[in-house]
Amino acid sequence: MANEQKNIKVVVRVRPCNQKEELNTRSVVEVIDRTTLLFDPDEEDDEFFFRGVKQKFRDVTKRVNKKMSMEFDRVFDANAANKEIFEECVAPLVDSVLNGYNCSIFAYGATGAGKTFTMLGNRRCAGLMSLTMSHLFNKIEEQTNGYRFDLGVSYLEIYNEQVMNLLTKTGPLKLREDAKGVIVSGLSLTPIYSVEELLKLLTLGNSNRTQHPTDINAESSRSHAVFQVHVRMTDSKTGSKRIVKLSMIDLAGSERAASTKGVKSRFKEGASINKSLLALGNCINKLSDGSKHIPYRDSNLTRILKDSLGGNCQTLMVANVSMSSLPYEDTYNTLKYAGRAKRIRTTSRQNVLKSNLPKEFYIKKLNELIEENDRLKRANTDLEHQTSKCNTFAATECNDWCYRINASFSEILKTQKTLIALQNQTKILTWRKSLKAIVSGLFETFPTAQRESLAYISSCGDLDKEINKLMDKTKCVREEFKNLYKGWQEMQDDVQTSQYANTLQPCLKNQFICLHYAQQLLRSEHLISTHTELLKVIDLSYKVIKDAYLTKDQRYHIEALQQHFYVDLLKTEDSGQNNFDLMLTMFGNQNNDAFGCEGEKFVQIGEFAVGDELFDLDRLEDKTSAGNYSAETNGEKTNLHKTKLLSVQEDNVGGNSTFLVSPASTGSHWEKSKALKCKSNLVTCVLSKELVDISKNNKKLNNVLLRSKQFTHRNLMQTVATGLQKENRKIVPNRVLKNAGSRGPRDRFSCASLGSRQPMRALNNNPDGPDGPPVRFNRATSLRSKK
Numbered sequence: 001m002a003n004e005q006k007n008i009k010v011v012v013r014v015r016p017c018n019q020k021e022e023l024n025t026r027s028v029v030e031v032i033d034r035t036t037l038l039f040d041p042d043e044e045d046d047e048f049f050f051r052g053v054k055q056k057f058r059d060v061t062k063r064v065n066k067k068m069s070m071e072f073d074r075v076f077d078a079n080a081a082n083k084e085i086f087e088e089c090v091a092p093l094v095d096s097v098l099n100g101y102n103c104s105i106f107a108y109g110a111t112g113a114g115k116t117f118t119m120l121g122n123r124r125c126a127g128l129m130s131l132t133m134s135h136l137f138n139k140i141e142e143q144t145n146g147y148r149f150d151l152g153v154s155y156l157e158i159y160n161e162q163v164m165n166l167l168t169k170t171g172p173l174k175l176r177e178d179a180k181g182v183i184v185s186g187l188s189l190t191p192i193y194s195v196e197e198l199l200k201l202l203t204l205g206n207s208n209r210t211q212h213p214t215d216i217n218a219e220s221s222r223s224h225a226v227f228q229v230h231v232r233m234t235d236s237k238t239g240s241k242r243i244v245k246l247s248m249i250d251l252a253g254s255e256r257a258a259s260t261k262g263v264k265s266r267f268k269e270g271a272s273i274n275k276s277l278l279a280l281g282n283c284i285n286k287l288s289d290g291s292k293h294i295p296y297r298d299s300n301l302t303r304i305l306k307d308s309l310g311g312n313c314q315t316l317m318v319a320n321v322s323m324s325s326l327p328y329e330d331t332y333n334t335l336k337y338a339g340r341a342k343r344i345r346t347t348s349r350q351n352v353l354k355s356n357l358p359k360e361f362y363i364k365k366l367n368e369l370i371e372e373n374d375r376l377k378r379a380n381t382d383l384e385h386q387t388s389k390c391n392t393f394a395a396t397e398c399n400d401w402c403y404r405i406n407a408s409f410s411e412i413l414k415t416q417k418t419l420i421a422l423q424n425q426t427k428i429l430t431w432r433k434s435l436k437a438i439v440s441g442l443f444e445t446f447p448t449a450q451r452e453s454l455a456y457i458s459s460c461g462d463l464d465k466e467i468n469k470l471m472d473k474t475k476c477v478r479e480e481f482k483n484l485y486k487g488w489q490e491m492q493d494d495v496q497t498s499q500y501a502n503t504l505q506p507c508l509k510n511q512f513i514c515l516h517y518a519q520q521l522l523r524s525e526h527l528i529s530t531h532t533e534l535l536k537v538i539d540l541s542y543k544v545i546k547d548a549y550l551t552k553d554q555r556y557h558i559e560a561l562q563q564h565f566y567v568d569l570l571k572t573e574d575s576g577q578n579n580f581d582l583m584l585t586m587f588g589n590q591n592n593d594a595f596g597c598e599g600e601k602f603v604q605i606g607e608f609a610v611g612d613e614l615f616d617l618d619r620l621e622d623k624t625s626a627g628n629y630s631a632e633t634n635g636e637k638t639n640l641h642k643t644k645l646l647s648v649q650e651d652n653v654g655g656n657s658t659f660l661v662s663p664a665s666t667g668s669h670w671e672k673s674k675a676l677k678c679k680s681n682l683v684t685c686v687l688s689k690e691l692v693d694i695s696k697n698n699k700k701l702n703n704v705l706l707r708s709k710q711f712t713h714r715n716l717m718q719t720v721a722t723g724l725q726k727e728n729r730k731i732v733p734n735r736v737l738k739n740a741g742s743r744g745p746r747d748r749f750s751c752a753s754l755g756s757r758q759p760m761r762a763l764n765n766n767p768d769g770p771d772g773p774p775v776r777f778n779r780a781t782s783l784r785s786k787k
């Protein structure tokens, strides 16, 4: 067991002046801070006057102030209460007692300095003894370390060098010394079980204590009182015991012989007290000097305090002083001794009392300990196993993160799908609304188109109401979407700060890519649905126009167009784009007032504000185009206004229509194929049955024309003309004019002029224009060829 070397802890307690001291005295102790005091400081009114004149120098007849600064473990000023001293200085000693260390607390000081007040207190204020015992009992009750506690107390006084038992009022008792220390012969311990019992014993002992009034203290204790608590701690497992001693000593106050006032018994008392205190002072001096021989045997007081001062003990000395200048010398001596006592070192060690148990007990104990050791080894293995599982735990935690990310993204995905579907639906309905307006316009312009128009209008229903409904829903879903996005961002932040950030980043990235592809998919679905809607409208418009507006001839041509390419065209994969072009070809090329709308207006029917979708949803709809719908091909936007391949222009009400090829198609493969189709249309029109019946050669001629690589208006007309001439020549050569260089009435190829039965002369009158020769078809020729 390690020995613990410690200095005696010395605290100074300054008591306030009593009534007597308050008059004509000054304070000789000034507390500077918690550990420092100044003894005999300068007086404030230390001024010296000579013949009424203030002198620079002091009164030489006056004593010089000591102004001694002294340091202690703690200095309590006149305002300090017993409880404060207890909590700061004594309570830690109680803990030491329960840990097996002997402890002593003794109050030192001159008579009337406040020793008894500190140790015993009074009716209003409990002293250190009762406070300590209460605390000790409380601590014992709290103890759960398998010890059983037995307490016994003794209360002695040393009066005139005689040791008396204050509890039994017996004595004098003899002191004996053995290897364990000083023993009071015939002293029996009184067992106690509660604080109340203890306080009763203390009161009893105090009442038995010798007290006599002195000059300074009316209730001066004329004896040294030693209160000892013996604590026996028994380990309930091993049966080992330890006995610890807590001593609390209230010393008698030193006094001058003069204060005995010549009373013999008081004089003897005082001499005895002074002798014992002198012995105590000597012991303190020797101990602090480190002397080997300590004169403990000089008095019974020092014999009893032997253990507390220089033995196996943790000691607290409370040096009591008055702040008054009356007991100046006593205060000085007390402080001087206290300062010396501070240097004393005690060696304390834990007290253990081995019990005389039989060998079998230790064998049994050893076996138990071996078992315990095995059990702890197993527990250790379990713990190691659990530690290795921590990695599994990390994996589980990481999985939880992944699950959270997946859940969050699937929610976003779902909501995004709903949101885009709602937007698409709204867009389609907005289209429909605009188309309804157009169809209504058609209906006004062409009353004959009533049936188709009305059917369409009635099929549309209350679009405004439906659109509003959808927009409300969209608003809600968008809000939901925003919240989800916010949650996602928070989760992303959490991921960044988590310890699995590196592992989870790819997971986040993957989910984001998935989201992006889902957007693309929805986008194409959206385009398909809008194309389908557009097809419907084209079809309807076509019917309306055909029935209401075109002449018989034109209707025939349109039908032919429809038969030969329009229907096929609609079936092709890129039908959306082509139909759109066709639509514009038919209606949007030039301002067509007849339809009650402009091409541009027509294009804008898809106007729809997309809004501020998240996750780059805004890319799905180009905001810069202000929501104008336009079909896209490979991400390349086609300008619908410029895609004009073929236009139908009204020539006259009588049915003479002119078909012309727009010079717009050059460049890309797609554009060329469009041009080719237009050429094909034209050729089909030119060779239509009504104009010239060359059915047998129709296919052949058709091929010839289509092989032509010249797409210009002029070249195409030339090719057609030449081709027809050749065909005519083959059939009836002499009836077809070789010189087909004359121009038509207009600067373009006129099917109408071919169809009408105008005299050839009239046609030939026209000089050759830059656009090529006019071609004449002789109906009679064609009829003959048929035969």
Ligand SMILES: Nc1ncnc2c1ncn2[C@@H]1O[C@H](COP(=O)(O)OP(=O)(O)OP(=O)(O)O)[C@@H](O)[C@H]1O
Binding pocket: 014, 015, 016, 018, 078, 109, 110, 111, 112, 113, 114, 115, 116, 117, 118, 122, 214, 217, 219, 220, 221, 222, 251, 252, 253, 254, 320
């Ligand atoms: N800190 C204090 N605050 C207030 N009063 C005090 C204080 N200390 C002592 N007194 C009072 O001073 C008087 C003397 O105190 P006390 O009896 O404790 O002195 P003592 O040192 O025990 O003297 P003696 O050695 O003669 O027994 C008592 O009336 C006590 O109430």
